[in-house]
Amino acid sequence: xxxxxxxxxxxxxxxxxxxxxxxxxxxxxxxxxxxxxxxxxxxxxxxxxxxxxxxxxxxxxxxxxxxxxxxxxxxxxxxxxxxxxxxxxxxxxxxxxxxxxxxxxxxxxxxxxxxxxxxxxxxxxxxxxxxxxxxxxxxxxxxxxxxxxxxxxxxxxxxxxxxxxxxxxxxxxxxxxxxxxxxxxxxxxxxxxxxxxxxxxxxxxxxxxxxxxxxxxxxxxxxxxxxxxxxxxxxxxxxxxxxxxxxxxxxxxxxxxxxxxxxxxxxxxxxxxxxxxxxxxxxxxxxxxxxxxxxxxxxxxxxxxxxxxxxxxxxxxxxxxxxxxxxxxxxxxxxxxxxxxxxxxxxxxxxxxxxxxxxxxxxxxxxxxxxxxxxxxxxxxxxxxxxxxxxxxxxxxxxxxxxxxxxxxxxxxxxxxxxxxxxxxxxxxxxxxxxxxxxxxxxxxxxxxxxxxxxxxxxxxxxxxxxxxxxxxxxxxxxxxxxxxxxxxxxxxxxxxxxxxxxxxxxxxxxxxxxxxxxxxxxxxxxxxxxxxxxxxxxxxxxxxxxxxxxxxxxxxxxxxxxxxxxxxxxxxxxxxxxxxxxxxxxxxxxxxxxxxxxxxxxxxxxxxxxxxxxxxxxxxxxxxxxxxxxxxxxxxxxxx
Numbered sequence: 285x286x287x288x289x290x291x292x293x294x295x296x297x298x299x300x301x302x303x304x305x306x307x308x309x310x311x312x313x314x315x316x317x318x319x320x321x322x323x324x325x326x327x328x329x330x331x332x333x334x335x336x337x338x339x340x341x342x343x344x345x346x347x348x349x350x351x352x353x354x355x356x357x358x359x360x361x362x363x364x365x366x367x368x369x370x371x372x373x374x375x376x377x378x379x380x381x382x383x384x385x386x387x388x389x390x391x392x393x394x395x396x397x398x399x400x401x402x403x404x405x406x407x408x409x410x411x412x413x414x415x416x417x418x419x420x421x422x423x424x425x426x427x428x429x430x431x432x433x434x435x436x437x438x439x440x441x442x443x444x445x446x447x448x449x450x451x452x453x454x455x456x457x458x459x460x461x462x463x464x465x466x467x468x469x470x471x472x473x474x475x476x477x478x479x480x481x482x483x484x485x486x487x488x489x490x491x492x493x494x495x496x497x498x499x500x501x502x503x504x505x506x507x508x509x510x511x512x513x514x515x516x517x518x519x520x521x522x523x524x525x526x527x528x529x530x531x532x533x534x535x536x537x538x539x540x541x542x543x544x545x546x547x548x549x550x551x552x553x554x555x556x557x558x559x560x561x562x563x564x565x566x567x568x569x570x571x572x573x574x575x576x577x578x579x580x581x582x583x584x585x586x587x588x589x590x591x592x593x594x595x596x597x598x599x600x601x602x603x604x605x606x607x608x609x610x611x612x613x614x615x616x617x618x619x620x621x622x623x624x625x626x627x628x629x630x631x632x633x634x635x636x637x638x639x640x641x642x643x644x645x646x647x648x649x650x651x652x653x654x655x656x657x658x659x660x661x662x663x664x665x666x667x668x669x670x671x672x673x674x675x676x677x678x679x680x681x682x683x684x685x686x687x688x689x690x691x692x693x694x695x696x697x698x699x700x701x702x703x704x705x706x707x708x709x710x711x712x713x714x715x716x717x718x719x720x721x722x723x724x725x726x727x728x729x730x731x732x733x734x735x736x737x738x739x740x741x742x743x744x745x746x747x748x749x750x751x752x753x754x755x756x757x758x759x760x761x762x763x764x765x766x767x768x769x770x771x772x773x774x775x776x777x778x779x780x781x782x783x784x785x786x787x788x789x790x791x792x793x794x795x796x797x798x799x800x801x802x803x804x805x806x807x808x809x810x811x812x813x814x815x816x817x818x819x820x821x822x823x824x825x826x827x828x829x830x831x832x833x834x835x836x837x838x839x840x841x842x843x844x845x846x847x848x849x850x851x852x853x854x855x856x857x858x859x860x861x862x863x864x865x866x867x868x869x870x871x872x873x874x875x876x877x878x879x880x881x882x883x884x885x886x887x888x889x890x891x892x893x894x895x896x897x898x899x900x901x902x903x904x905x906x907x908x909x910x911x912x913x914x915x916x917x918x919x920x921x922x923x924x925x
Contacts, residue, residue: 461493
C-alpha cells in the first residue's frame with residue numbers, strides 16, 4: 285500500500301503570518317496613538333487644570349477665623365468678650381467606629397449625655413464630616429490626660445478656640461443677644477449677600493440682640509494660610525499668610541450699672557424698662573424681665589433647657605421691651621390732652637363736672653371713672669394730675685377716632701421706632717412690634733365692621749383696641765420731654781475700627797418735629813410735674829428727690845370688669861391683675877432722661893412702677909442707689925393711676 289504524504293503550503297502560512305503581524309503592528313500603533321493623544325490632552329490641552337489640581341494637593345489653604353469684636357458700655361465696662369479654651373474634637377471620617385471612639389474617650393474625659401446629644405445634632409447638620417466638637421472648656425488636667433493617650437484615637441484632637449462670654453448673663457440677654465452655630469439658613473443668607481467666603485472656617489454667627497444686628501461689624505475679616513503638605517497631608521512649610529482682622533468694638537450708649545440697678549429694682553416682677561436721653565435718642569437702659577442665660581444657645585441649646593424656656597409661663601424668651609404689646613392705660617392722657625389743645629376741643633380753662641362716670645349722648649350705658657363719686661370740677665391740668673377718666677371719655681368722643689389717630693401717630697404710636705435691634709434689612713431692623721393705634725379704616729380692614737362711638741370712649745383712656753410696646757411709649761415720652769423733637773433711638777454710640785484704630789461716632793438722627801405751641805406743652809409738662817407732687821398719683825415715689833420729676837402713672841386692664849363691679853386684686857389670679865405703667869422725665873426743667881416702666885400684673889403705676897423708675901433716675905442723676913422706698917399704700921396717697 286502506498287502512503288500519501290501531505291506537503292505544507294508555505295506561501296499560505298507566510299501570508300497569514302504577515303497578516304497577523306500587520307494586524308498586531310496596527311493594533312500596537314493604534315494603542316500608541318491613543319496613548320500619545322491622551323498624553324497630549326492631559327499635558328497640553330488640560331495642562332492648566334491639572335497643574336491647579338496638583339498645586340491644590342500640594343498646597344492646603346487654611347482659613348484663619350478672626351476674633352469677634354468686643355461690646356462695651358458707655359463707660360468701657362465689658363458686656364461681651366472672648367476667652368481662650370480647649371475643645372475635644374472628632375473628625376468622623378477618620379475614626380474607626382464613631383460610637384466606640386466616644387465611649388473610649390469617656391473613660392479619659394467626662395462626656396455627659398448633653399455633650400453626646402449636642403454632638404449628634406452637629407453631626408446631622410454637617411454632612412461633610414468636618415471636625416466636630418464633642419467637649420468644650422477642657423481643664424489643663426483633662427488636656428494632659430488625653431495628650432498621653434492620643435495615639436489611641438485617630439481622628440480625635442485637642443484644639444484651642446475662642447469662646448464668647450457675657451459677664452452680665454441674663455441681665456443683658458435681650459440687649460446683647462447671643463451667637464450660635466451657623467445653620468443652613470444662615471449659609472443661604474450669607475451666600476445671597478456674597479458673604480460666604482468671609483465665613484470660611486467660622487462656626488458662629490450673631491443670632492439675637494446686638495450680636496445679630498451688628499454682625500457685620502463684630503465678625504471681622506477671615507485670614508488665610510497657604511501651607512505646603514506632603515502626600516500624607518502633613519504640613520511641610522508655610523508658603524504665605526494673610527492675617528485675619530478682628531471684629532470692630534461696639535461702644536454702647538447703655539450704662540451697665542444703670543442696667544443692673546433697673547434689673548434689681550424689678551424684684552420678682554415681670555416687665556420692661558426703657559430709658560432714653562431725649563436730647564439725642566441714646567438708650568441708657570434696656571430691660572426685659574425675666575431674661576435667660578445667653579450662653580445656653582452658643583453651642584446649641586439642649587432639649588431640656590429649651591423646653592424650660594419655651595414653656596415657662598414667664599416667657600423669658602419674649603423681649604417685652606421691644607415685642608410686648610399692652611394697653612397704655614392712663615399714660616396716654618398727656619398725649620390726648622395735647623391733641624385736645626391742638627384741635628381746639630379743650631382750652632386750659634375748660635372745666636367739666638365729674639360725677640364719676642360718662643354717658644354717651646343717646647345711651648344709658650355708663651363708663652365709670654376709677655374714683656367712685658368722681659373728682660368734682662376738673663380742668664385739663666387737674667385731669668392729668670388726678671388721672672380723671674371721665675374727662676378723657678368726653679374728650680375722645682368729641683375729637684373722634686380719626687383725629688386721635690392722626691395726632692398720636694405724630695408721637696410714634698402704632699409705628700416701629702427703628703431702634704437698632706434685630707436683623708438688619710434694607711428697611712431697617714426687624715426686631716420690634718408696631719403696636720396698634722386704631723382707626724376706622726383699620727377696624728373695617730381687620731373685622732369688616734364699622735367704628736362705633738363706644739370704641740372711641742375706651743381709646744381715650746388707653747384701653748380698647750390701643751396697644752403699645754414699652755419702646756414706643758418711651759420714645760413718645762422722650763419726644764414730649766424734648767418739646768416735640770424726636771430722635772432715632774439707638775444703642776450703639778461708637779464703633780471702633782480694629783483695622784485703622786479710628787472711632788466712628790453714631791451721629792444722632794432727628795426723625796421728626798411736632799410744632800407744639802410752647803404754652804400747650806408747658807401746661808402738660810407742669811401737670812406731669814404735679815403728678816409727682818403731694819396730691820398726685822405718683823407723689824410717694826418722688827418724695828425727697830432733690831430734682832423735679834415729671835411723670836404719669838397708668839393702669840392697664842388685663843381682664844374686663846362687669847358693670848358696677850369693683851376691682852379687687854386680692855380676688856384675682858396674679859396673672860389676671862392689672863399691669864402697672866409709669867412714664868417720666870427728669871430733671872423736669874431740662875430733661876436728660878426719659879423712661880417708661882411696665883410691671884406686668886403689678887397693679888397701680890404709682891405703687892409699683894414709679895418706685896422702680898425713681899431708683900433708675902436717682903442713679904442716673906445723682907450717681908447713687910436710693911434706699912428702699914416706703915409703701916405708698918400706707919401713706920393715704922391715691923391708690924389708682
